[in-house]
Amino acid sequence: MNKIEVIFEQTPPAVKIRANNAVTELPALWLRERTQDPLQLDSNTQQRLFDSHAIDPEILLLTVEPVVSNQAWLEFNDGHRALYDFSFLRDELDDDSAFPHVVGWNSQIDQASLRFEWPxxxxxxxxxxxxxxxxxxxxxxLxxxxxxxxxxxxxxxKFGYLKETNFGRYFEVYSKPNANDLAYTGFHLGPHxxxxxxxxxxxxQLLHCxxxxxxxxxxxxxxxxxVVSELAAKDPEGYQLLKNIPVKFRFIDKGTELVTNRPMINTDAQGRTLGVQYSPRLDGLPLLPVEQMKAFHRARKHLGELFCDPAYEIRFPLRAGELMLINNSRVLHGRTSFDQSQGRRHLQGCYLxxxxxxxxxxxxxxxxxxLEEPA
Structure with missing residues (x-):
C-alpha cells in the first residue's frame, strides 16, 4: 500500500481512505477502538486504559470536525469525543511488513549472503x-x-531468549556410547x-563447532x-493432507517421554508456508481410511524426496569457530556420515x-x- 489519502465527510459523518485507487469507509467501531485520547490510551506503553471489547457493536459516528489534512475531532454516540491523528494508518493498513520478507531459496543461493563475522x-x-x-x-x-x-x-x-529443555541449557554433540539420539553417533542424519x-x-537452533x-x-x-511450494504445485491433494492431518511425534528417553500431535506443514492465516515439523525417526503414520492413508503416505514420501533433492540442498563443512543459527521450523538440517577414527568432532547446541x-x-x-535524527 503506497499512498493513503484520508477523506473527511461531515454529512453524513464518515472517515474514508483512498489507497490503491480504491475508497474504503472506516467503520465507527474500528475508529472508536483506536482512540488516541490520553485518558483512554497510555502515552508510554500505547496500551488501552479501557476495555475495547465492551464497546457497543452498533456504535455510531455522530460528528467529524476536520482540523488539518490528517487530523479531525470525532464524536461517537457513546459520548466519546477525541482528536484523531490519522498518521497511524500506514502502520495499521500497510501490507508491507516492517520486517524483511521471507525469501525461499534452493541450492543456488549465494552462501556468502548467509555468513557474518561474530566480532x-x-x-x-x-x-x-x-x-x-x-x-x-x-x-x-557466524x-x-x-x-x-x-x-x-x-x-x-545476543540473538534472543534461551529455551531450556530436558537436554539442558545447552547440549554437547559428539559420539558417545549408548547414545540416546543418532546425533551423538557418526551416522548420516537426513534432513529434519x-x-x-x-x-x-x-x-x-544454534550449533557451534x-x-x-x-x-x-x-x-x-x-x-x-x-520445497513445500513445489509439493503444493505438483500434488495439491497431498499438500492439503499434510497441512491438515496431525501426526504423532514421540520421543522416549530414560525418565522422559514427550508426545504431541501436529500437522507436518505449518501455514499462516494467508496460507503462506511458515515451516514444517519433519523427522522420519520420530513420527508415526496416522490411522486413516486405507485410500486416504496411502495418499497421505505418498505425499509424505514425495516431501521427503524433495528434502533430499540436491536441487534444494546446500552442504558445507562446519569448521571450528563457526556457528549456525537456524529457524528450526523452516530450515531442515542434517549431516553426512563421518569416520570417528579420523579425529574428534565436537559441537555444542542450544535453542531459542x-x-x-x-x-x-x-x-x-x-x-x-x-541516531540518524537531527539533534
Missing part, C-alpha cells in the same frame, strides 16, 4: 544485517566465534527439524518454504524462542533511526 555483531549496522538475513532466509552462519565451552550461550543471548514432539517446538578433525560430517540445509530475532531487529532498527 562485528557489537556494531548495530552489522547486527541488523545479520538479523535481516536470518529473517529472510531462516539461517545465518564465523570467528571463540571455541571455549559455553560461548554459545553468549551468542544465544528438532524436537517436533515438544509443545511448543523450539523455534531456533568447537572441534572438527574429520573430512566427513558435512552440514546439510534445506529450505522448507521452497522464535521471536527473539524479530524483537532484536525492531529494537536495533529503532536505535539506528534515533
Amino acid at each position: 562485528e555483531m557489537s556494531d548495530n549496522e552489522h547486527f541488523l544485517a545479520a538479523l535481516g538475513a536470518y529473517l529472510k532466509y531462516g539461517i545465518i552462519i 564465523r570467528n566465534v571463540p571455541t571455549d565451552s559455553e560461548r554459545i550461550l553468549e551468542v544465544a543471548q 527439524t528438532d524436537n517436533p514432539y515438544r509443545d511448543p517446538v523450539p523455534g531456533i 568447537l572441534i572438527n578433525e574429520t573430512s566427513g560430517g558435512l552440514s546439510t540445509l534445506v529450505d522448507s518454504v521452497s 524462542d522464535l521471536d527473539g530475532p524479530r524483537e532484536r531487529y525492531a529494537s536495533t532498527q529503532f536505535q539506528l533511526q534515533k
